[in-house]
Amino acid sequence: MTGRSVALVGGATTMFGVRATTWSEMAQEVGAALFRAVPELRTEDVDSLFVGAAEPERFAFQSHVAPLAAEQMGLRPHRVIQRTELACASGQSAIRSAYAAIASGISDIAVAVGVEKMNLPSMAEANTSMGCVMDRPWDGPHGATAPPFFAMVAQRHMLEYGTTPEAMAAVSEKNHRFANSNPHAQFYAKKFPKEKLLGLPVVAPPLRLGDCSSMTDGAAAVVLAAEEFVPRYSTTPAWIRGTGQYSDFHNLANAGSLTDWAGLTRASREALGRAKIGIGDVDFAEIHDCFSISEIVEYEALGLCERGEGGAFAQDGRGDLGGDLVVNPRGGLLGCGHPLGATGIAQAVEVYQQFAGGVPAVRQVPDPEWALVHNLSGSANVHSVMVYQGGRES
């Protein structure tokens, strides 16, 4: 890695769910939570702000959200201020951009915040926004949104490898169970045993309601600092050791195999290679379970198991506490909900808190050193990966 070392020195999230609040109010709420969570941080310390927001133009009828978020949070950035948009990976993009700015010396201390307001009086508004993520004039008029696309992934995985609804329910049960220990999660108070999941209504065949993440309002924020400033704010920093991304298509005609997410394989190899570790060194991972089938395909693309064995990996509990590594201890997108721009940042907050030993015991990974975070975006046509290390000086 060239450039300065950079670490997360703290973070916070709002409640995720169907919220009676606006985009701007959530930016204020997460700002207040962030400054409570990082007591040594003063507003004037923050020289740069990166705002992950996928579709504020449609969900909140608002562009130019970076200065809006700055004003809501009480910040006056003087080095870099910008929005990052990469659909479902907009939040991780904000962190990656902040990291790049600090590593290069442009910024010393930056905030990455993600905000998304998705629930409106008409759910058709939200569904319309989700349709715009696809190749709108070519795939959009056919009714392409995320559920039917990932349903086709599931259908092909079932055909090619014999994956079952029970395997998908095993993913969903695990992540909902972890969410029961996370008071910020959309489904904190709801139990989803496997039998219940297998009886929920079909949303996009073969996917049932419990296989799909939700339309969610929420915000999350982290503080990143250059190595020389880290001790001022945190004794348990989460060091960024590697990043990787890969984008290989946009129109659905150019997807190739639906079940081999080669872009994730490439992005994770890039990130792990920069961190000089292998996937076997990772103690826990926050990966993009927008649908239960996504997590199964991701086990395979990350190299946690062979192609076709993702369903068995889930059913054998190899991604659970006590397994090969812990996958989605925060509760995942399935359990926490998926406010597009906030998700990647909430995953990073979980990484920070896991390294700090600050999560409830039922989801605390024992003495973790390495964490991997993954977001896909759109129709799994972009994969974004970051690798973090805890428990080290710099």
Next chain:
Amino acid sequence: MSAEVKPRRAAPGAGREAGPATSGAPPAADAKPKEKPPFLLDFFPLEGPDQTRLARFYDRLREGRLSTTRCPHDGERHWPPRTACPKCHSEELEWFDLPESGTIYAFSAVLGGAPLGLEDGVPFAVGLVDLDGDVLRLFGRIEGRPWTALHIGDRVRVEPFDLADGRVFYRFRTVD
């Protein structure tokens, strides 16, 4: 905005045609777009020659021909149709007709929660279709049978259709 619709039959004997993807000619002085009342963009594209350099795609679709571009220099076939080759970046592309039928590779259905303007016909099936001859795997709405009666491997044909406002688009229909 409504997608209703009269199906277009493929023009009999519609042949393959080579020619530049764009004319390159400047628009005529009288081609200035007429003023229209305010409207919201919807999921369907703006298809006219004053809006897109690919207007020929829609003209050919009106003739019952689903077509796309290819690069005469490196043979690269494109979807969606393009104005510049992504491989060699040549801007001199040619049109060719796509096969009129194919086989379902994967499918699902929209059972609810359709975007605005696409609610007609919910529930409806969508799928990826391998066009005959291994030319292209194309995504589209599938009409003709409920999703519960569809199978991977089922045969479908391409069906151009008219929108109420004069635009045109395409979908698939099952072949019995």
